[in-house]
Amino acid sequence: MEQVTIRDIARKCKVGVSTVSRAMNNHPDINPETKEMILKVIAESNYVPNNSARNLKRSNAKAIAILVKGMDNMFFNNMISVIEEVVRKKKYSCIIERVEEKANEVDSAIEIVKEKRLRGIIFLGGNFTHPHEKMAQIPVPYVISTIGAVSDGGKPCASVSVDDYRESYKMVDYLCGLGHRRIAIITACEDDISIGRLRLNAYRQALLDHGIPYDPDLVFHMTKDDTYSFATGYKVTKEILEKKTEFSALYATADTLAIGACRALKEAGLTVPDDISVAGFDGIDAGEYYIPSITTIRQPVEQLAAETAKMLFSLISGKEEPCSKVYDGELVVRESTKSRIAQQ
Amino acid sequence: MEQVTIRDIARKCKVGVSTVSRAMNNHPDINPETKEMILKVIAESNYVPNNSARNLKRSNAKAIAILVKGMDNMFFNNMISVIEEVVRKKKYSCIIERVEEKANEVDSAIEIVKEKRLRGIIFLGGNFTHPHEKMAQIPVPYVISTIGAVSDGGKPCASVSVDDYRESYKMVDYLCGLGHRRIAIITACEDDISIGRLRLNAYRQALLDHGIPYDPDLVFHMTKDDTYSFATGYKVTKEILEKKTEFSALYATADTLAIGACRALKEAGLTVPDDISVAGFDGIDAGEYYIPSITTIRQPVEQLAAETAKMLFSLISGKEEPCSKVYDGELVVRESTKSRIAQQ
DNA sequence: TTGTATGCGTTATCAA
DNA sequence: TTGATAACGCATACAA
Numbered sequence: 001m002e003q004v005t006i007r008d009i010a011r012k013c014k015v016g017v018s019t020v021s022r023a024m025n026n027h028p029d030i031n032p033e034t035k036e037m038i039l040k041v042i043a044e045s046n047y048v049p050n051n052s053a054r055n056l057k058r059s060n061a062k063a064i065a066i067l068v069k070g071m072d073n074m075f076f077n078n079m080i081s082v083i084e085e086v087v088r089k090k091k092y093s094c095i096i097e098r099v100e101e102k103a104n105e106v107d108s109a110i111e112i113v114k115e116k117r118l119r120g121i122i123f124l125g126g127n128f129t130h131p132h133e134k135m136a137q138i139p140v141p142y143v144i145s146t147i148g149a150v151s152d153g154g155k156p157c158a159s160v161s162v163d164d165y166r167e168s169y170k171m172v173d174y175l176c177g178l179g180h181r182r183i184a185i186i187t188a189c190e191d192d193i194s195i196g197r198l199r200l201n202a203y204r205q206a207l208l209d210h211g212i213p214y215d216p217d218l219v220f221h222m223t224k225d226d227t228y229s230f231a232t233g234y235k236v237t238k239e240i241l242e243k244k245t246e247f248s249a250l251y252a253t254a255d256t257l258a259i260g261a262c263r264a265l266k267e268a269g270l271t272v273p274d275d276i277s278v279a280g281f282d283g284i285d286a287g288e289y290y291i292p293s294i295t296t297i298r299q300p301v302e303q304l305a306a307e308t309a310k311m312l313f314s315l316i317s318g319k320e321e322p323c324s325k326v327y328d329g330e331l332v333v334r335e336s337t338k339s340r341i342a343q344q
Numbered sequence: 345m346e347q348v349t350i351r352d353i354a355r356k357c358k359v360g361v362s363t364v365s366r367a368m369n370n371h372p373d374i375n376p377e378t379k380e381m382i383l384k385v386i387a388e389s390n391y392v393p394n395n396s397a398r399n400l401k402r403s404n405a406k407a408i409a410i411l412v413k414g415m416d417n418m419f420f421n422n423m424i425s426v427i428e429e430v431v432r433k434k435k436y437s438c439i440i441e442r443v444e445e446k447a448n449e450v451d452s453a454i455e456i457v458k459e460k461r462l463r464g465i466i467f468l469g470g471n472f473t474h475p476h477e478k479m480a481q482i483p484v485p486y487v488i489s490t491i492g493a494v495s496d497g498g499k500p501c502a503s504v505s506v507d508d509y510r511e512s513y514k515m516v517d518y519l520c521g522l523g524h525r526r527i528a529i530i531t532a533c534e535d536d537i538s539i540g541r542l543r544l545n546a547y548r549q550a551l552l553d554h555g556i557p558y559d560p561d562l563v564f565h566m567t568k569d570d571t572y573s574f575a576t577g578y579k580v581t582k583e584i585l586e587k588k589t590e591f592s593a594l595y596a597t598a599d600t601l602a603i604g605a606c607r608a609l610k611e612a613g614l615t616v617p618d619d620i621s622v623a624g625f626d627g628i629d630a631g632e633y634y635i636p637s638i639t640t641i642r643q644p645v646e647q648l649a650a651e652t653a654k655m656l657f658s659l660i661s662g663k664e665e666p667c668s669k670v671y672d673g674e675l676v677v678r679e680s681t682k683s684r685i686a687q688q
Numbered sequence: 689t690t691g692t693a694t695g696c697g698t699t700a701t702c703a704a
Numbered sequence: 705t706t707g708a709t710a711a712c713g714c715a716t717a718c719a720a
Binding site for chain 2: 046048050051052053055056074080081084095096098110111114115116117137139229230231234259260262263266285286288289290291292293
Binding site: 003005006007017018021022025049050051052053054055056057058 | 696697698699700701
């Protein structure tokens with residue numbers, strides 16, 4: 001189990017270590033024959049260069065990382081695939097890091113950049129509400145993906161997302177247009193000031209614009225520990241039903257929540273959409289195949305992912321300054337929502 | 345953008361670097377006051393130790409990798425979480441590598457071990473039908489997870505899984521017990537000789553044991569390019585329905601396929617389980633929340649994942665020889681299946 | 689209890 | 705085209 005080092009190879013080849021290094025790293029100034037000979041010995045000796053030493057010395061490891069918070073958010077899986085492809089095309093390597101739901105993704109970012117000498121970071125998910133000084137500590141370019149930039153005082157963050165406020169408004173507006181006046185909402189935890197807050201604010205405004213008074217009793221927050229999962233949607237909906245607050249539509253601010261909600265409603269003997277209309281957000285596959293299929297706001301995953309990668313490389317090459325790019329979501333009407341008139 | 349190093353901290357604290365090192369690594373021989381002071385300065389200076397340097401010095405880059413094939417298989421997400429936790433507890437770091445559906449995972453493994461100096465590998469997913477010489481090229485211990493070992497001639501592989509044959513048999517036996525005699529099956533592509541084959545063989549045997557003749561017209565294979573996704577289940581079921589072959593139950597060899605199937609059946613005007621019973625395999629969350637909830641074989645994800653990690657570390661430490669561990673799945677009867685008598 | 693000096697395996701710089 | 709050698713940032717044996 002003894003580790004073979006570059007020195008062992010050098011000795012075996014009767015050359016200097018730097019020559020071995022050159023052979024391995026495709027350096028131009030080396031005799032092809034020497035190179036071939038060395039490579040052959042390397043292959044025979046099953047020598048493997050030590051990456052820690054490499055990274056320590058080398059500062060140009062062309063690699064970026066995707067930091068994913070909340071892997072259960074199935075929405076991200078597609079994003080990652082697309083991003084990986086772009087990254088690969090740029091001859092960069094790409095490491096995926098899952099960060100715990102409760103962990104701080106910025107701290108993770110700082111640490112991992114140090115360790116792996118990354119050239120850039122992509123943040124996927126998480127509640128992006130970090131103080132500017134903290135963000136400034138990230139020593140490489142980064143892009144916040146699927147969450148609108150929260151440029152808190154300092155210079156703007158690079159971000160790629162839909163306009164959560166506008167898209168959320170679209171959905172609530174649609175539900176109101178269907179004749180619903182008692183629309184319950186499941187949203188992020190109370191102190192969220194990220195996308196959860198935006199989607200909630202839009203809900204409020206849309207109601208207002210339809211002349212519907214805002215009723216706090218219809219607003220249900222996830223708790224701090226809840227993730228955007230089926231289970232959370234199910235759990236919160238159970239709580240809603242226990243309260244016996246009357247409502248004809250339920251707007252779950254994620255498709256996963258919406259699906260959990262449908263299940264809870266079904267178990268309570270309620271039919272979607274005949275008794276209750278349910279709407280989600282994101283446009284994940286599961287919502288399309290669910291019965292009833294879930295009315296949702298579809299985020300343009302491909303575009304978002306492609307632009308995220310593109311922007312990061314622009315930032316790395318210094319071609320561009322951090323900015324927010326906003327894409328349009330799409331209201332996808334499916335089976336889970338229904339006009340209130342018909343509903344009765 | 346300059347990196348803060350341990351020397352900067354030492355200078356700022358007016359102590360030696362070793363003292364700083366001691367402070368960080370909870371060494372016993374250090375004055376608590378000094379330690380506190382140093383830790384404070386570290387926090388203020390947003391210093392992050394360089395892990396490459398650490399690993400280099402410790403000469404033990406304690407890291408393993410999880411190679412995941414088919415990320416859309418939601419089943420794996422939970423597994424990864426559990427494995428990561430165990431790995432973290434062992435003070436190892438853990439990198440996750442997605443491997444393309446069509447790529448060769450063993451080649452990927454060999455490459456990545458070389459590159460990252462891994463101490464072990466966990467294979468998640470993929471069709472494990474690789475020649476023994478190929479496997480032997482992997483220079484570190486590895487565990488094949490969720491797929492039974494295919495010890496092809498050589499010494500046995502380390503694997504952790506359920507007995508796909510036995511579990512699949514359980515399901516088909518259950519369906520037969522419900523009175524179904526025309527049971528369609530959606531299974532892996534024709535030339536699969538991994539879990540797809542096992543599950544199919546069990547189907548055959550179970551039918552036989554119930555005195556039901558095997559009808560090839562009821563067997564539907566995925567194609568080479570299909571993944572275990574909702575979309576595949578949907579697509580194949582559409583094809584089944586076009587054939588107008590009569591059947592009263594559909595056994596989809598993955599929950600994702602089952603869900604896609606339910607959708608297709610619904611669109612054909614068929615109700616599950618009243619017209620057709622549908623069964624899946626795996627026990628993913630989505631199946632539990634689906635309407636109707638999916639009858640399935642639940643794989644003991646936690647156990648599988650925990651044992652996978654445990655086994656890998658046993659292998660790494662040389663405490664154990666590669667072997668197969670088999671866990672029991674559980675038949676979970678839910679809403680998507682129904683007795684044929686009642687069904688009529 | 690603390691500081692100094694050495695080496696981990698590599699790459700890059702320089703001189704040969 | 706090569707080889708010796710100095711970093712890279714850290715942990716630690718050893719000296720103080």
